[in-house]
Amino acid sequence: MNLHSPLRTPLHLLAGAALFAVIGVAGGPLSPAHAQEEVATPIALGTAIPMADTKLKNVDGKELAIADVKGKKGTLVVFTCNHCPWAKAWETRIVDLGNKFSTKGVGVIAINANDPEAYPEDDFAGTQERAKQRGMKYPYVIDETSDVARAFGASRTPEAFVFDAGGKLVYHGAIDDNSREPDKVSARYLNDALLAVSSGKKVAVAETKAMGCSIKYRKKA
Amino acid sequence: MLRSRATLLAAAALALGAGAGCGRSGESARTASSQAVPAASVVDTPQVTPASSQAVLAAVKAPGAQVVLLNVWATWCVPCREEFPDLMRVGKEYRDRGLRVVLLSADFGETVSDVPGFLAQHGVDFPSYLRGSDEDDQAFVNGIDPRWSGAMPATWVFDGSGQVRAFWEGRADHARFEQAVLAVLDSTPQATEARP
Numbered sequence: 340m341n342l343h344s345p346l347r348t349p350l351h352l353l354a355g356a357a358l359f360a361v362i363g364v365a366g367g368p369l370s371p372a373h374a375q376e377e378v379a380t381p382i383a384l385g386t387a388i389p390m391a392d393t394k395l396k397n398v399d400g401k402e403l404a405i406a407d408v409k410g411k412k413g414t415l416v417v418f419t420c421n422h423c424p425w426a427k428a429w430e431t432r433i434v435d436l437g438n439k440f441s442t443k444g445v446g447v448i449a450i451n452a453n454d455p456e457a458y459p460e461d462d463f464a465g466t467q468e469r470a471k472q473r474g475m476k477y478p479y480v481i482d483e484t485s486d487v488a489r490a491f492g493a494s495r496t497p498e499a500f501v502f503d504a505g506g507k508l509v510y511h512g513a514i515d516d517n518s519r520e521p522d523k524v525s526a527r528y529l530n531d532a533l534l535a536v537s538s539g540k541k542v543a544v545a546e547t548k549a550m551g552c553s554i555k556y557r558k559k560a
Numbered sequence: 561m562l563r564s565r566a567t568l569l570a571a572a573a574l575a576l577g578a579g580a581g582c583g584r585s586g587e588s589a590r591t592a593s594s595q596a597v598p599a600a601s602v603v604d605t606p607q608v609t610p611a612s613s614q615a616v617l618a619a620v621k622a623p624g625a626q627v628v629l630l631n632v633w634a635t636w637c638v639p640c641r642e643e644f645p646d647l648m649r650v651g652k653e654y655r656d657r658g659l660r661v662v663l664l665s666a667d668f669g670e671t672v673s674d675v676p677g678f679l680a681q682h683g684v685d686f687p688s689y690l691r692g693s694d695e696d697d698q699a700f701v702n703g704i705d706p707r708w709s710g711a712m713p714a715t716w717v718f719d720g721s722g723q724v725r726a727f728w729e730g731r732a733d734h735a736r737f738e739q740a741v742l743a744v745l746d747s748t749p750q751a752t753e754a755r756p
Contacts, residue, residue, distance in 0.1 A: 379709070379729070424636060424669060457638045494729065495711035516696040519668050525696075549697035550666055550710040553639060553730060 379494035379554075384545055386508045388414065389490035395450065395480035398467040403448075403478050405487075410446030413509075413536035414502040415529075418493040420453045421469045422460040423552035426496045429514045430473060432521065433497060433529075436514075438476045440533045447477035452488035453496070457555040485556035495551030501532045501542070509536060512547030606679040608665070610692040613703025616664050619689065621722035626658025627744040628718040629737065632704070634666045635674040639731035640713040646734035647715075648682050654741050658720070663688035664704075666712060719744045 382389060391409070394402040405416060417433060419426045426433075433449070441447040449470075455462035463481055470479040482488055491500060501510035510532035515524045528547045535542045611619070620628050631647055633640035651661040665675050667690065679688060695703060701710040707727060708714055717726040717740045726740045 379711070381709075422636070424634075424667075424671065428669070494709050513697060516698060518697055519693070547698055548701045548708075548710050550691075550701060550712070552637060553711040553713070555638065 379489075379492050381492035381494070381498075381511055382490075382500070382508055384508050384511065388416070388502050388506050388508075390487045391506070393487060395482055395487065396463065397478045397480045398463075398470040398475075399478075403480055405446075405448055408446040408448045408478060409502075409506065410441075410444050410504075412444035412504050412539070413533070414446040414506070415440065415448070415533060416491070416500045416502070417447075417449050417497055418452055418488055418491070418495075418499075418554065419449050419497040420451050420458065420461045420552070420554075421465045422453070422458040423496045425518050425549070425551045428518045429497050432514055434473045434475055436530055436533060438474070440537060441477045443537045445533055445537050449475065449477065449479040450482050450487060451479065452482035452485045452493065452554050452556065454485065454555045454557040456557075483557070484560070485554070488554050489556060493554055495553055498551060499529050499532075501529070501536055503536055504539070509542045510545050513549035516547075516549075518549060605676055606684040607687040608675055608679070608690050609687060611664075611689040612692050612694050613700050615692070616662065616689050616704065620660075620662050620716075620718055624658075625660035626720045626748055627654070627725075627741050628660045628662060628716075628720075629741065630662045630664065630704075630716040630718065632664045632666055632712050632714045634712060635671050635678050636667070637712050643713060643731045643733065643737075644682055646732070647737055648684070649734055650737040650741060652683075653738070654745070657745055659741055659745075661686070665690045667691075715740075717741065717744060720748060 388405055388409070391406040392404050394404050397403045405414065408414065415437065417437070419430075419433065437447040437449065451461055451466050453461040455465075459465070466479055466481060469475075493500075497514060499510065499512060499514060500508060503509045510529070512528060514529045516526040516528065517524045526544070526547075528544055531544065532542045534540075609615075616630070620630050629647065629651065631640075633644065635641075647661065651659060663679070663684065665672075665688065667675050672690065675690060691700060697710070701708050705716065705724070705727060709729060711729050713731060714729045715727070715732060715737075716724055719725050725744050732740075
């Protein structure tokens with residue numbers, strides 16, 4: 340809680356260029372002069388895994404690409420982070436799903452694409468610590484340029500992308516329908532998508548939404 | 561003065577936490593999201609009301625404004641905090657021309673108690689909102705706007721008839737907020753008339 344106090348993180352106010360995604364404008368002559376454009380448009384269903392061969396630094400210090408963890412039955416790529424209250428609220432459920440389905444032919448990888456200049460908890464050490472603390476039995480990697488997140492069009496944490504055995508996107512969205520109260524979840528979107536993929540079935544609900552923390556992309560080099 | 565203000569803010573935080581804490585269930589949650597919870601009976605602490613997406617939109621569309629800025633934020637959201645002073649500046653500069661600012665905090669759990677203090681610190685002297693607990697995440701996001709991904713900060717600009725004129729996700733600056741407000745005011749015939 341302390342880390343989120345508005346009074347205790349003045350350095351964050353110095354963080355660089357604005358992430359500014361204009362999603363839609365109806366009417367009004369708004370010039371793009373102030374929009375330092377970083378539009379996060381998520382990849383469409385059916386899309387192949389973006390930047391699958393790009394090496395990313397795992398918490399064990401080794402370089403790893405999404406292609407390296409791809410499962411025979413499918414692949415779960417989840418953009419998450421360490422600081423975000425929503426990511427934290429869903430973390431136990433994400434880890435349970437990741438650990439469970441990584442033994443069922445589904446490749447699982449968690450990606451932290453946040454700029455640690457904005458969120459110090461999201462640095463490499465913080466990510467290592469979180470993976471250990473939560474008992475993740477799958478890779479938790481750092482997207483050191485945020486380019487993988489950009490390529491996915493991932494805008495928030497947590498945000499899940501599930502690919503089928505052929506590497507095509509079959510689910511994109513939330514973990515389930517209640518971030519804040521696990522005992523009140525009535526729709527387990529990600530679980531259901533992973534169950535479908537691991538048994539070669541069609542995913543019934545392929546796109547969902549939830550509130551999340553904006554991914555603070557690293558500045559372009 | 562400082563001590564007394566801090567005490568009042570602490571009281572406000574407690575009042576809000578008691579009335580609007582997340583993780584509540586059953587009847588108490590429904591009550592929390594349907595009733596106003598005065599943060600404290602002092603003028604310098606803003607009222608924060610747990611609200612559904614429809615209640616927030618009703619506040620946006622209530623008569624009397626020429627242009628409305630709806631901003632979704634949270635105390636722990638860095639880009640939200642970065643843009644907040646600019647948002648408040650524009651809010652004050654254009655208040656007399658009919659701008660209404662509607663603030664919706666997405667804080668939940670332990671950070672809910674930080675909300676009144678943050679608002680007071682930024683000079684918020686009008687009622688604002690906290691996401692209630694009656695709707696699931698997707699219903700809330702789509703209830704506000706189906707185009708919204710759920711990421712924050714998110715800002716909408718409505719005209720006086722309640723039509724969305726602009727929407728964006730991510731941090732804005734003073735010029736961006738001002739330009740969006742002026743785009744509506746300058747296209748609204750009565751915008752330059754004096755308001756009662």
